[in-house]
Amino acid sequence: MKTRTIGKSDLKVFPIGLGSMGMSEFYGKTDEKQSIKTLHKALDIGVNFIDTADVYGIGDNEELLRKAYSDRWNDLVLATKFGFVRDKNNPEVRQLNGSPEYVKSACEASLKRLGREAIDLYYLHRVDPNTPIEETVGAMAELVKEGKVRYIGLSEVSGDTLRRAHKVHPITAVQTEYSIWSRDVEQTTMSVIEELGISLVPYSPLGRGFLSGTIKDTSELSENDFRHTVPRFQKEFFESNKTLLSRIEQLADKKNVTPAQLSLAWLLHKGENIIPIPGTKHEKYLIENAKAVDVELTQEEMQYLDDTYNTVAGERYNANGMKFTNL
Known part of the structure; x- marks a missing residue:
C-alpha cells in the first residue's frame, strides 16, 4: 500500500484522502445511508485520511463520521476544522472567530460530536483578521499539550502568516484549494x-467536480448547489472553461484514464508532500479517485497540463468568499 507522511508527524496515510463535506451540505441532496457506505468503503480500500469540519452541516458532518466510524477510529487519520461560526437559524451568515476562548470551546464541541478523545489533525479553517495568528495558534498548541489534538494545521493562509504561526508551534499541514485550475498557492x-x-x-482537487468531466451544463446542478454562486460555474465562464477541460480529456483518453484520475495524478506528481482530498458521496467515484495513485505522468505531460491553466476563466469564489483566502 502506497503511503505519504503528513508533514513531520507520525501520521502515514494513503496518498489520496476523502473529503466528506458534500455528504452533509453544499452539493445538493444528501443521503446518510449512502454516505456511510462510502465512508466504510474508503477504509476497506485503504483510503484512511478523512477530512471534515465543524461548519459542514453545522456539526452534522462530524456526527455522521461518528456514526460511520465509532468502532473504527483506529483505522483512520481524522482531520477537522474550526473558525467559521454559523447559526442553524441563519446558516447563510458566516463569521470568523480565532480567539483563544473559541479555539477551546470549538474543540470540545467537535470532540463531543465525534465521540473521540483526541483529533489527529486540527485546522484553523480560515484566519480571523481580528485575532493575531500567534494567539490562535497558541491556543491550539495548548490543546496539543492537553492531549486533545495531536497536530495542528492552517487553511488558506499566506506565506507570511504561515511563518508567524510556525514560530509559535509547528504547523503540520496547510489546506488550500489547489488543482489544475486553481493554482494561487504556487x-x-x-x-x-x-x-x-x-x-x-488540496481541497477541491477536481475543481468542485468540473475537472471530472461529469458536469456538462450548470443546469444539471440542483437548485441549492453552492456552485451556482461560484464565478467559474457562471454560464459565460463555464463555457469558456470547457476549453481547459477538453485538453485534459484529450490526454486522459490517450492514457486510458479518466479526467479525474489525470487531474489527481497531476497533483501527486507536484510533490511528495501533497495529499489531495477529493470529496464524493459515491463509492464509484471514491474507487476511481483512489486509482489515480497508479497513473504515471512524464515531464512533457505535466507541462501540457500546466499550460491548461492559462485558459481558466473566472474566480474560484465569489467576492465574499475570496475575502477569506490567503490571509
Missing part, C-alpha cells in the same frame, strides 16, 4: 510550505 505559500517541511492538502 505564488502565495508553496515555497514556505516546502521550506518548513509542511504537507499541502
Whole structure:
C-alpha cells in the first residue's frame, strides 16, 4: 500500500484522502445511508485520511463520521476544522472567530460530536483578521499539550502568516484549494510550505467536480448547489472553461484514464508532500479517485497540463468568499 507522511508527524496515510463535506451540505441532496457506505468503503480500500469540519452541516458532518466510524477510529487519520461560526437559524451568515476562548470551546464541541478523545489533525479553517495568528495558534498548541489534538494545521493562509504561526508551534499541514485550475498557492505559500517541511492538502482537487468531466451544463446542478454562486460555474465562464477541460480529456483518453484520475495524478506528481482530498458521496467515484495513485505522468505531460491553466476563466469564489483566502 502506497503511503505519504503528513508533514513531520507520525501520521502515514494513503496518498489520496476523502473529503466528506458534500455528504452533509453544499452539493445538493444528501443521503446518510449512502454516505456511510462510502465512508466504510474508503477504509476497506485503504483510503484512511478523512477530512471534515465543524461548519459542514453545522456539526452534522462530524456526527455522521461518528456514526460511520465509532468502532473504527483506529483505522483512520481524522482531520477537522474550526473558525467559521454559523447559526442553524441563519446558516447563510458566516463569521470568523480565532480567539483563544473559541479555539477551546470549538474543540470540545467537535470532540463531543465525534465521540473521540483526541483529533489527529486540527485546522484553523480560515484566519480571523481580528485575532493575531500567534494567539490562535497558541491556543491550539495548548490543546496539543492537553492531549486533545495531536497536530495542528492552517487553511488558506499566506506565506507570511504561515511563518508567524510556525514560530509559535509547528504547523503540520496547510489546506488550500489547489488543482489544475486553481493554482494561487504556487505564488502565495508553496515555497514556505516546502521550506518548513509542511504537507499541502488540496481541497477541491477536481475543481468542485468540473475537472471530472461529469458536469456538462450548470443546469444539471440542483437548485441549492453552492456552485451556482461560484464565478467559474457562471454560464459565460463555464463555457469558456470547457476549453481547459477538453485538453485534459484529450490526454486522459490517450492514457486510458479518466479526467479525474489525470487531474489527481497531476497533483501527486507536484510533490511528495501533497495529499489531495477529493470529496464524493459515491463509492464509484471514491474507487476511481483512489486509482489515480497508479497513473504515471512524464515531464512533457505535466507541462501540457500546466499550460491548461492559462485558459481558466473566472474566480474560484465569489467576492465574499475570496475575502477569506490567503490571509
